[in-house]
Amino acid sequence: xxxxxxxLGMALRAEHTLAASLGVVALGHAEQADVHxxxxxxxxxxxxxxxxxxxxVHRYLSRDEDDIVEPDRLHAPGLTRARGGQIGLLRDLQDLxxxxxxxxTTWTVLMQGAQGLRDRELLAVATRSNSDTSRQLSWFNTxxxxxxxxxxxxxx
Amino acid sequence: MAVSNSSAPHDHDRVVDxxxxxxxxxxxxxxxxxxxxxxxxxxxxxDVQKWVRSACVLxxxxxxxxxxxxxxxxxxxxxxxxxxxxxxRLGPKGLYGSTPWASSxxxxxxxxxRRDGILVPTDWTTAMDRIVAESQRLLRTKGPLSHGFYTSGxxxxxxxxxxxxxxxxxxxxxxxxxxxxxxxATAAAAFKESFGTDGQPGCYSDIEHCDALFLWGHNMAxxxxxxxxRVLDRTHGSEPPVLVCVDPRRxxxxxxxxxxxxxxxxxxxxxxxxxxxxxxxxxxENDLVDHDWVDRHTVGVDDLRKLVDxxxxxxxxxxxxxxxxxxxxxxxxxxxxxxxxxxxxxxxxQSHQATAASVAVNNLHLLRGMIGRPGAGVLQMNGQPTAQxxxxxxxxxxxxxxxNWDNPDHVRELAELWDVDPMVIPHWADPTHAMQIFGYxxxxxxxxxxVSATNPAVSMPESARIRSILEKDTCFLVVQDxxxxxxxxxxxxxxxxxxxxxxxxxFTNASRVVHLSEKAVEPPGQAKPDLDIFLSYAAxxxxxxxxxxxxxxxxxxxxxxxxxxxxSAGRPVDYTGLTxxxxxxTSGVAWPVNDTHPDGAARLYSDAVFPSAVDVCETFGxxxxxxxxxxxxxxxxxxxxxxxxxxxxxxVPAHEQPSEQFPLLFTTGRTVYQFHTRTKTRRSRPxxxxxxxxxxxxxxxxxxxxxxxxxxxxxVESPRGRIxxxxxxxxxxxxSVFAPFHYGSSxxxxxxxxxxxxxxxxxxxxxxxxxxKQPAFKTAACRVRRADPVxxxxxxxxxxxxxx
Numbered sequence: 001x002x003x004x005x006x007x008l009g010m011a012l013r014a015e016h017t018l019a020a021s022l023g024v025v026a027l028g029h030a031e032q033a034d035v036h037x038x039x040x041x042x043x044x045x046x047x048x049x050x051x052x053x054x055x056x057v058h059r060y061l062s063r064d065e066d067d068i069v070e071p072d073r074l075h076a077p078g079l080t081r082a083r084g085g086q087i088g089l090l091r092d093l094q095d096l097x098x099x100x101x102x103x104x105t106t107w108t109v110l111m112q113g114a115q116g117l118r119d120r121e122l123l124a125v126a127t128r129s130n131s132d133t134s135r136q137l138s139w140f141n142t143x144x145x146x147x148x149x150x151x152x153x154x155x156x
Numbered sequence: 157m158a159v160s161n162s163s164a165p166h167d168h169d170r171v172v173d174x175x176x177x178x179x180x181x182x183x184x185x186x187x188x189x190x191x192x193x194x195x196x197x198x199x200x201x202x203d204v205q206k207w208v209r210s211a212c213v214l215x216x217x218x219x220x221x222x223x224x225x226x227x228x229x230x231x232x233x234x235x236x237x238x239x240x241x242x243x244x245r246l247g248p249k250g251l252y253g254s255t256p257w258a259s260s261x262x263x264x265x266x267x268x269x270r271r272d273g274i275l276v277p278t279d280w281t282t283a284m285d286r287i288v289a290e291s292q293r294l295l296r297t298k299g300p301l302s303h304g305f306y307t308s309g310x311x312x313x314x315x316x317x318x319x320x321x322x323x324x325x326x327x328x329x330x331x332x333x334x335x336x337x338x339x340x341a342t343a344a345a346a347f348k349e350s351f352g353t354d355g356q357p358g359c360y361s362d363i364e365h366c367d368a369l370f371l372w373g374h375n376m377a378x379x380x381x382x383x384x385x386r387v388l389d390r391t392h393g394s395e396p397p398v399l400v401c402v403d404p405r406r407x408x409x410x411x412x413x414x415x416x417x418x419x420x421x422x423x424x425x426x427x428x429x430x431x432x433x434x435x436x437x438x439x440x441e442n443d444l445v446d447h448d449w450v451d452r453h454t455v456g457v458d459d460l461r462k463l464v465d466x467x468x469x470x471x472x473x474x475x476x477x478x479x480x481x482x483x484x485x486x487x488x489x490x491x492x493x494x495x496x497x498x499x500x501x502x503x504x505x506q507s508h509q510a511t512a513a514s515v516a517v518n519n520l521h522l523l524r525g526m527i528g529r530p531g532a533g534v535l536q537m538n539g540q541p542t543a544q545x546x547x548x549x550x551x552x553x554x555x556x557x558x559x560n561w562d563n564p565d566h567v568r569e570l571a572e573l574w575d576v577d578p579m580v581i582p583h584w585a586d587p588t589h590a591m592q593i594f595g596y597x598x599x600x601x602x603x604x605x606x607v608s609a610t611n612p613a614v615s616m617p618e619s620a621r622i623r624s625i626l627e628k629d630t631c632f633l634v635v636q637d638x639x640x641x642x643x644x645x646x647x648x649x650x651x652x653x654x655x656x657x658x659x660x661x662x663f664t665n666a667s668r669v670v671h672l673s674e675k676a677v678e679p680p681g682q683a684k685p686d687l688d689i690f691l692s693y694a695a696x697x698x699x700x701x702x703x704x705x706x707x708x709x710x711x712x713x714x715x716x717x718x719x720x721x722x723x724s725a726g727r728p729v730d731y732t733g734l735t736x737x738x739x740x741x742t743s744g745v746a747w748p749v750n751d752t753h754p755d756g757a758a759r760l761y762s763d764a765v766f767p768s769a770v771d772v773c774e775t776f777g778x779x780x781x782x783x784x785x786x787x788x789x790x791x792x793x794x795x796x797x798x799x800x801x802x803x804x805x806x807x808v809p810a811h812e813q814p815s816e817q818f819p820l821l822f823t824t825g826r827t828v829y830q831f832h833t834r835t836k837t838r839r840s841r842p843x844x845x846x847x848x849x850x851x852x853x854x855x856x857x858x859x860x861x862x863x864x865x866x867x868x869x870x871x872v873e874s875p876r877g878r879i880x881x882x883x884x885x886x887x888x889x890x891x892s893v894f895a896p897f898h899y900g901s902s903x904x905x906x907x908x909x910x911x912x913x914x915x916x917x918x919x920x921x922x923x924x925x926x927x928x929k930q931p932a933f934k935t936a937a938c939r940v941r942r943a944d945p946v947x948x949x950x951x952x953x954x955x956x957x958x959x960x
Contacts, residue, residue, distance in 0.1 A: 032595065033923050034923075037811055085599070136782075138779060141785075142783065142784045145586075146585045149301060149584060149585070150596060154301045154596075156601075
């Protein structure tokens, strides 16, 4: 099942990227206290997903003796540096939303695979992670809506 | 009727006996009257020329009273025996602090304007012209989002509503909030999340009917002395309720709970939600749930059941620093008594995971169907006397009448009422909360900030940061107040306001009870009612409706009240049946007042129908962990449709944990003798003398480890700042330090007069609850050491200065 392991690898990598990017935004916008603390909280969620997934990845790898194959294009680079100011925060939140969407669709694909495989453990991890990702995306959206008008209309 | 004679000259006995004499009674009896009176020295009852109807504004209780007037001066106060709230009683602040400030020599009596860096007296025309010129310039160059308004829990409903119309329909700015964000935002948020809209379900007379009373982070004995005397009259009578006190300090509430065989749960600072999740789990585990009621009147119970399964008693007790058996016993009391009343205040609202923990209290009541009937209910309290009106009238960013900014029909209703384009009314996102308003000032995108009746330079967290924001030269600061407060000293224009007793208006207490406060005397000099100040700004700005008429058509307080009544029509907070005349007839009326409830309603949700239908609710709600908004589509899928919403949240540790460098937890709160930043109470001689300066309360073992004894001057430091104050050795939980938050730079200090050695917010951190946006004043790390060089010990003035 090389494609399954590819997607397991994608989930790991995408969650790692999201967690790291959340950490970058948390530090880069530390003067916005809610952004700082919530991004750290959300990064913790993503890290927990990778920890929950790791033993499952290990199980499939040891069974199939496959390597995780990097997909050609289905990955996104994370944020390495936060942008400045209110408009920068808006852009960073948009980037996080894009990363979160990739994470969520990856989990959706894995949920389908897990059901086909009747892998209850994978299904549980994918379902729970998918639900957390929805919360992350909702928060990005909420925070963007709060920030948008001020950033677009008044910020220098 | 018992009459407590505190009217003798120089008699300040209520400073010592803050709750006054007992009038004990049995369960379900009416609370007896006891009339408290205080007159200034040398004034006898026969000298009083008139008594003017009002209600007290020195805490959130809203005690009905009459103001004594002699020769155009307020000289004393008397409780109203017939009042719904207090039956004649007044507390020490009400008795001794209500009137002395009014004739204080340092009242603001003329507008001030900053010229060459210095505030100089000016006239109203010059001051208002300056504000209007700046306002119009900013509207032209940057638009309405350049304007912010920061109000109070001290103005009247008429003033909040007028300002709400100016901000939302005149200017069109979403940047409006009050210091209610610091005191009562979580009460409102918890109601909205659980029931659909704001609105206190219970009432104070539930104290007469309950058989168990849970006080969650609520030191009622010091924050609402008259309400606490109401509780004491039950605990000293027959069939007393059992009291459960959740508080890290051994407060008078905790002492009374233990004296009467109840429980004190000295929960570790910042862990309230863990305790609540454990208690909820115990109700499920012991099957103390009213399944039939829950099935018929709530949604969400299955999700909560799953969530709290992860909080067994032992785990919770370890997190919270409690005995497992105490947690079990508390759950048993909640689960087995027939009429449980809860009150919640700042120990929850200003602490970590504030909304989630307060919602969890609502959940306990919902699981047992303990709501809407005598003795069984929730009182999510307020910190300030008129905070409720700020929430109702919309000066805090919410839309007036508990309307939902995310519901186009609600926005359209207001647009029709005000005759403006709905697009003018800001409704594209959650309203801007106070901490964000100050953040926008810091970023330089709010360039006009208008502060009325509040003192953020002392009251907001992380004082050094707030001072630097208020001092920014990119923001034109208008401050409207009674005195030249720490905040007013930083203003570009200062406007002198009339205070309580010098103007007319209504306000609503924490249990929905509305009072009329009539003008008793003229304000000093050129000081004007806040309503008149807002109206003159609106007139000068020439705000117009679509038909070309002035946007604001009212000129008096009573006309403003009538406009607010019209705005409330058909909403849960319905004032349509209430008039000034009715408020002159009856001492205290609880809304809603309409055709269905012509004389008001003691309780909400007696029929177990909640305002949660999609076209009624005030919000579609939030994820309690992150604050992410629930969409209308998601809310429709939840389909509460008149049912209450049971919502859970996982516990996560507070943002700043003790470390090697800062090993103690710092928490703040009130003392019985002072209110807010002491604007009024420090001008009362007996109240000032009772608690003239700040202090910190420490645990005896912590103090011993640090070589600190009672009265030693100590330095308390957090990563953000330091204070230097006497230590009081109290019975706070080990590892925690408490400081009162009232003291600023204008207070008596032993070392450097004019300094900020006692300002607790020098230490607090900038962080807020994800849902209610209420700042967390009660969770910061700190360290304590003896002052160097060692200072002589300072004796406490009263018992109230050192806890027990």
